[in-house]
Amino acid sequence: DAGVTQSPTHLIKTRGQQVTLRCSPKSGHDTVSWYQQALGQGPQFIFQYYEEEERQRGNFPDRFSGHQFPNYSSELNVNALLLGDSALYLCASSLGTGMAYGYTFGSGTRLTVV
Amino acid sequence: KQEVTQIPAALSVPEGENLVLNCSFTDSAIYNLQWFRQDPGKGLTSLLLIQSSQREQTSGRLNASLDKSSGRSTLYIAASQPGDSATYLCAVRGWGAQKLVFGQGTRLTINP
Secondary structure (H helix, E strand, O other), rough: OOOEEOOOEEEEEOOOOEEEEEEOOOOOOEEEEEEEEEOOOOEEEEEEEOOOOOOOOOOOOOOEEEOOOOOOEEEEEEOOHHHOOOOEEEEEEEEOOOOOHHHHHOOOOEEOOO | OOOOEHHHHOOEEEEOOEEEEEEEEEOEEEEEEEEEEOOOOOOOOEEEEEEEOOEEEEEOOOEEEEEOHHHHHHEEOOOOOOOOOOOEEEEEEEOOOOOOOEOOOEEEEEOO
16 A cells, blocks of 8 residues: 655755755545655645635745645645745644644655755 | 644654644644654655544554543554664644644654
């Protein structure tokens, strides 16, 4: 049973560029959340997608946007990259609201902005 | 605004010891609390999920307790092993919220 799959695993971008990160949820899950984890910090919630709609958003600027596809996979897009966007980006999936069984996380994408 | 604190930030103990990791949160109106393990540069592995109606959960050598009224949770690790070395994160979920609010983690080192 495949867990949460994220791609790519590592990425290096230049300031001002745009980046797209991808996530395939665990089999049977229909909800995808994205988190940003800076070095030495706990993950910070970016947003959550359910039924192809953004259901909740954290305190992140509009440069961060997302999408969910009919097969429940999701993309995170970041425009006009800043050095401070360098972080580990984590995708988490759940069935529905995730209240009963919590969230399953992927291995993350390490983004470095130079 | 919910805030989650984990103390200590780092802990080093010899192999075989029993140990306790602490997590505190400021708003007791939580739906559940989840403990995760994170190896360096890797994603999060869920260890235990405690619903707000529960007092504790156990999985193998791990036991997590929850005291909502005092805003505290503990993760007890019995008979620690070098393979337990990792960062341990706790996260709480509020009623009606979709997001998890994380602590900064406790970096645990088990010395052989």
